[in-house]
Amino acid sequence: MLSPETLDTIVNRGVSEIISRDEFVRMLNSGRPLRLKMGFDPSRPDIHLGHVVGLRKLRQLQELGHQVILIVGDWTAQIGDPSGQSATRPMLTHEQVMENAQSYLRQFFKVVDEDRAQVVQQSEWFGKFTLADVIGLTGRFTVAQFLQRADFAQRFAEQRAIAITELLYPLLQAYDSVVIESDVEFGGTDQMFNLLVGRELQGMMGQTPQQCFMMPILVGTDGVQKMSKSLDNYVAVDERPEEMYGKIMSIGDSQIANYYELLTDLPASSLADLQRDLSQDSVNPMEHKKRLAWDITNQFHDPASADAAQAHFERVVQGRNLPDEMPELSLADLKEQADAPDGAIRADRLLVATGLAPSNAEARRLLTQGAVELLTATGGSSRLDDERAFVSPSAGDVLRAGRRRFVRFTG
């Protein structure tokens, strides 16, 4: 039997939903080493903190004696997971898949214990899969069941293409569970349907159905959307220490407690103290955020690198002697005035939009004088002196015009 504290951490911290929680707890208490399945799509080889939430859960369970089975989805990646996607995706070649897998594993084992993990490739079983096997699998589920899945339903209703191949994706993922005899499969909340198909297929094929363990979605550094590479609001596990520290320092104050909960081992009692602390206006959240940034940087590097990153931040960013308070402008508001589809805006118009210059003429004067600078949240800076240059500020960046005029961009 696990202690109540350990059990609480396992089933409540960094958990969105477990189907079924009761069965999972019984499995945990049985003393039997569990087979923890996680699949990964090698078309997406980069691991960021959003993924780390789940990897940390695997690590916690490894420390209790359980075994991780990582499935390299070299077959499903050729189809492209339609989960949560709004369009059919292009297929990858086998070479691309294998190259990406190598890169992924190097990052994966920064969190997960390699000694208690087994890596298998779908090609071990799908390489010899026959048409008869496909027929045996596809005969067990109906088109309607699959079209009920939220993303399929929406695409179907909007008459956007769903390739017949895409119906195979959940089936192949489910079959993986049968092959490796998975006890628990892990995924984001957008994986619920696929995880449940695995659970159902195992039952149909005489196995104990797996538990479906869904992790919450981590909000990115913009404080609004799911962390993802394509939204450029992510912190990669491969980030250099200064970049990693600086990016974490750019998250909004409202995300601090959440990041502590999902990405650190801060004990539950300290977490409660932190949340109470942050809810009081009198407290400056900067110190809490710096400890968070140090903690995470330390996890992926080492204490010395984390110290150095912190020193760099204090010298370059905090040393800029920016005022504690300054006008802010949300990137969403700025986007409405963008000059390009990607949200970029011309330097002269940026000055007017932020209120740092009263007119285009004044903006051009400031720019040609070399009086305008963009200070990034991670410590970098660049002078803006071309009025026609396109600029794309990120959350946490500060725009300076002359000595005393500043605007900070927020997510």
Place this chain on the structure above:
Amino acid sequence: MLSPETLDTIVNRGVSEIISRDEFVRMLNSGRPLRLKMGFDPSRPDIHLGHVVGLRKLRQLQELGHQVILIVGDWTAQIGDPSGQSATRPMLTHEQVMENAQSYLRQFFKVVDEDRAQVVQQSEWFGKFTLADVIGLTGRFTVAQFLQRADFAQRFAEQRAIAITELLYPLLQAYDSVVIESDVEFGGTDQMFNLLVGRELQGMMGQTPQQCFMMPILVGTDGVQKMSKSLDNYVAVDERPEEMYGKIMSIGDSQIANYYELLTDLPASSLADLQRDLSQDSVNPMEHKKRLAWDITNQFHDPASADAAQAHFERVVQGRNLPDEMPELSLADLKEQADAPDGAIRADRLLVATGLAPSNAEARRLLTQGAVELLTATGGSSRLDDERAFVSPSAGDVLRAGRRRFVRFTG
């Protein structure tokens, strides 16, 4: 170049639709021997006159030098063709498939010239089909395209199950066309969707798209529904001469010209004469029907057998000295009073329903006296003497009660 008469027979007689007719005519006139594809589902090993319409078309084209490729659908039969079906069908074992194929071929070559035909099995290519092949195929079509097919659309709308496997059926059939490099594929009108998928896939894979040749549906001996084994309104090519002759004699007068057109070589000019003849009330259609029955019986047996079958019919059926005119009752009306789901009715209630007995008591009296007989259209007869026996009359059967009371059942 074909003569206008020959071309007219090929593209107009026994044809429902050709996509595209112009391309097909150009192919015919090119002088190149064409590869004529017909697939057959070995879960349905019995050939009846409804299938013969298409087989005769193959035979006509063979006589012009073209080549028939018959595909034994040993893989698609394991799925079960959903075309025109309203429910998922059970799968066949490989043994059942091969047994049925042997029986089918024996019947098939009663019409088709074996010397200009090649028989291939899907297992020659699908036996080594891999998951990659399946992905390559399913990636080319969308779920929506397939759900537009009438039978799928209806089942989907009515929330009846469509197994994902069933979406594979048209794809596999289409792939057959690619493998054998089909020039023309033949099928019933309910096969249009599948034939067109083959045409499309060939084009996608760099081949000249096949022409889709659809044959009309033959009405069964009940004069109402498509000829089919399950509706018991069929004439099998394996039928003994007397049975075959008698069953053809049981068709309605309105079907005579149609049967001549689709199932005999009666020249177009004679066919026109026949149709004019039959449209005049003064003409007795019996002689035309007897020549038709003789012609078809001769096709599947020989002149002597056809003569003998005709003599049997004249002696046993016509020799019963039934009145030329007698009351008639449609099987549809009778079915409304049926006592069993299959349309059977109790002997005593049948007598009342047909008006041959005024009451159940009188019906029972007639039955126990041995005064009731069912005379089948094919020359058979059976005495009804058990009031509780269930009876299922067919079209053309006559029920006799006593010496002079008759009712004929019509389709």
